[in-house]
Amino acid sequence: MSTQPKTFLTPERYLEIERKAEFKSEYYQGEMFAMAGARSDHNLIVDSLIAHLYPQLRPRRYLIYSNDQRVHVSATGLYTYPDIVLVCGEPQFVDAEMDTLTNPALIIEVLCPSTEAYDRGRKFEHYRSLPSLREYLLVASERVHVDLYTRQSGEHWLLTAAGRPEDTIELSSVACKLTLAEIYEQTNLTSEPQP
Numbered sequence: 001m002s003t004q005p006k007t008f009l010t011p012e013r014y015l016e017i018e019r020k021a022e023f024k025s026e027y028y029q030g031e032m033f034a035m036a037g038a039r040s041d042h043n044l045i046v047d048s049l050i051a052h053l054y055p056q057l058r059p060r061r062y063l064i065y066s067n068d069q070r071v072h073v074s075a076t077g078l079y080t081y082p083d084i085v086l087v088c089g090e091p092q093f094v095d096a097e098m099d100t101l102t103n104p105a106l107i108i109e110v111l112c113p114s115t116e117a118y119d120r121g122r123k124f125e126h127y128r129s130l131p132s133l134r135e136y137l138l139v140a141s142e143r144v145h146v147d148l149y150t151r152q153s154g155e156h157w158l159l160t161a162a163g164r165p166e167d168t169i170e171l172s173s174v175a176c177k178l179t180l181a182e183i184y185e186q187t188n189l190t191s192e193p194q195p
Contacts, residue, residue: 008030008031009027009030009031009032010030011027011077014027014079015079015094015095015097015100017032018032018070018079019097023035024068024081026078026080026081027077027079027080028076028077028079029077035081036114038110038112039112039141041141041187042083042110042112044186044187045139045183045184045186045187046066046067046083046084046110048182048183048184048186049083049084049108049178049183050066052178052182052183053084053086053171053174053176053178056174056175056176056177057086057174057176060175061088061089062086062087062088062105062174063086063087063091064084064085064086065085065086065087065101066084067081067082067083067084068081069081069082069085069099069101070099070100070101071085071100071101071102071104072094072100072102073126073127073130074102075129076125076126078123078126079100080123080126082104082107082108083108083109083110084106084107084108085101085104085106085107085108086105086108086173086174087101087103087104087105088105088173088174102130102132103130103132104130104133105132105133105134105135105173105174106134106135106136106137106171106173106174107127107133107135107136107137108136108138108139109136109137109138109139110139110141111138111139111140111141111142112141112142113142119138120138120147124136124149128155133151134150134151134172135148135149135150135151135171135172135173136148136149136157137149137171139183142189143163143189144163144164144165144180144184144189144190145161145162146161146162146169146180146183147159147160147161148160148161148162148169148171150172150173162180163180164180165179165180165181165184165190166179166180166181167179167180168180
């Protein structure tokens with residue numbers, strides 16, 4: 001056991017370090033957490049999502065950012081890197097560096113075994129405190145399955161789940177539709193029998 005005290009980082013110091021870093025780290029309550037690399041299917045799913053969302057978003061004033069766009073949840077202090085972030089209208093940033101977004105309308109996380117519990121649980125708790133967030137899409141990377149959480153009145157969220165390649169998921173926050181076959185088209189998951 002280490003007897004060295006932990007060093008508390010301010011959010012300002014975190015951003016200073018992070019902006020110079022070669023690798024991404026998240027930040028929460030004075031600590032930085034290094035992010036691990038993703039597996040092939042995870043990356044292919046992210047690419048497919050962007051490839052199929054972009055043509056639908058292009059005619060409108062919606063922006064789509066991939067996993068290098070940092071998001072700040074001001075109510076809880078979390079700084080994180082979602083897999084995909086969509087913004088309706090003008091993006092809002094923490095400061096003039098314009099690298100830390102504060103107003104996502106839709107956040108998409110592609111799940112992996114090591115982070116699934118966090119993405120479904122504590123991380124979603126953080127995200128729910130974002131006033132701009134209207135939908136949260138969780139995409140499995142080891143099977144064909146998505147869970148879409150849509151903000152209702154008050155603090156209520158509606159869950160819509162889909163698990164067949166022919167299923168369509170409607171993202172009302174950005175007026176887009178995706179079939180699961182499109183999401184998983186670069187993987188071998190749609191040809192495997194689902195449990």
